Amino acid sequence: MGIGGSIFLLALGAILAFAVNAEISGLDINVVGYVLMLAGLIGLIVTIWFWNSRRRPAVVRTQRPVVSGDPAYRDGEVVEEYHETTRRQPPPPPYAT
Numbered sequence: 657m658g659i660g661g662s663i664f665l666l667a668l669g670a671i672l673a674f675a676v677n678a679e680i681s682g683l684d685i686n687v688v689g690y691v692l693m694l695a696g697l698i699g700l701i702v703t704i705w706f707w708n709s710r711r712r713p714a715v716v717r718t719q720r721p722v723v724s725g726d727p728a729y730r731d732g733e734v735v736e737e738y739h740e741t742t743r744r745q746p747p748p749p750p751y752a753t
Contacts, residue, residue, distance in 0.1 A: 659703055661696075662696045662703060665692050665699065666693055666694070669688075669690065669693030669695075672685050676689070734735030
């Protein structure tokens, strides 16, 4: 839904819940306003959660054998190197005017 749609639903729901005093048979405008505010709040929380999950850095794990011609042994087992590389994208350059 996005932040804009969520804020729109929150504002529309608040207007219907607190500012409108109309009566429609079989429909309570205040309840409709509260439902729209709840939908906007849930949409806002989900959008922010997805944005935060996208910004996690990617972790690349590789496992390579020891480079020397003879394998290195420790406690009777071949020792392998373990490299963990974290790739973070640099921030975008500032907007030039």
